[in-house]
Amino acid sequence: MRKLTYAKAINEAQHIAMRKNNDVFQIGVGINTPWYVGQTMNGLLDAFGEKRMIDTPVSENGTTGIAIGAALTGLKPILTFPRMDFMYYAMDQICNHAATYNYMFGGNSPVPLVIRAIINRKGEQAAQHSQALHGLFMHIPGLKVVMPSNPYDAKGMLLASIEDNNPVIYIDDRELYSSEGDVPEGYYIVPLDKAKIELPGNDITIVSSSYTLETVRKAIEMTKQKNISVELIDLRSIKPIDKKTILNSLKKTGRIVVVDGGWVTGGVASEIVSIVSSEGFEYLKAAPVKIALPDIPAPASYVLENEYYPDENKIFQVIKEIVNKE
DSSP: OOEHHHHHHHHHHHHHHHHTTTTTEETTTTTTHHHHHHHTTTTTTHHHHHEEEEEOOHHHHHHHHHHHHHHTTTTTEEEEEGGGGGGGGGGGGIIIIIIIIHHHHTTOOOOOEEEEEOOOOOTTTOTTTTTHHHHHHTTTTOEEEEEOOOOOOHHHHHHHHOOOOOOOEEEEGGTTTOOEEEOOSOHHHHHHTOOOOEEEEEEEEEETTTTTHHHHHHHHHHHHHGOOOOEEEEEEEEEEEOOOHHHHHHHHSSSSEEEEEEHHHHHHHHHHHHHHHHHHHHGSSSSOOEEOOOOOOOOSSHHHHHHHHHHHHHHHHHHHHHHHOO
């Protein structure tokens, strides 16, 4: 099978979706500017023109309202935020309107809107340009939230998000753009509600998503020296969460670590630990552990970033401690 980068897989999905359905269009600040979106939008303006590739002024709240209105009329907008941080300006539109319309109108007003949110962590981008806000959107009823970790899922989950009649927050991370993987040609979809067992194991379960899987994989290589067998789960979706896959894995291993790229309080890791504690308590051989960002804004210094973001050594030490506790 051919290999594509994560960025090119996203780009290919958009080309396919816009050729397949004339109702699909793109809208957002800087979507036609490589500086904002890397290689993920290459060729789309030339192929589909300005009527379907709408580069907007800096007005996140207004642009989001336009996209929601278009979705309510039956169009299929892809609204892109090149920096997820600025979604704060659109929270009223996303949470009070996109997420609630179909519920308030008895299921008769679907909002087939994809909101593509790009995380720009690291690179000394500091507190206002490197935030991962997925935990906020996971809290909102009416939204689906997905975070693909590899090129295959990046393409298949974006196509599935565009086909879905619900508002979907599709989150991609610039840290992944250059990573390569097998990607089939043509159209395919990856379900938006199924986690994936990336690696089977027996001693401990690690649950992660998006860019943090790359760090977890490095830690797993280190565990092999200690003959620790790790089962790795890629969440793919954080709303809904595939509880069945997580609990079945926990039943086998009895131990679980959740690694998340958001803040530690009230986030994805906390939710999964809550699920495990309330629905899988009988399987636990050790207390579940969360590894996530500390409850402080991202620093601007490269040196401080290395301390702020958990690395494979920290994950390895946690795994070793849990497995050897007995």
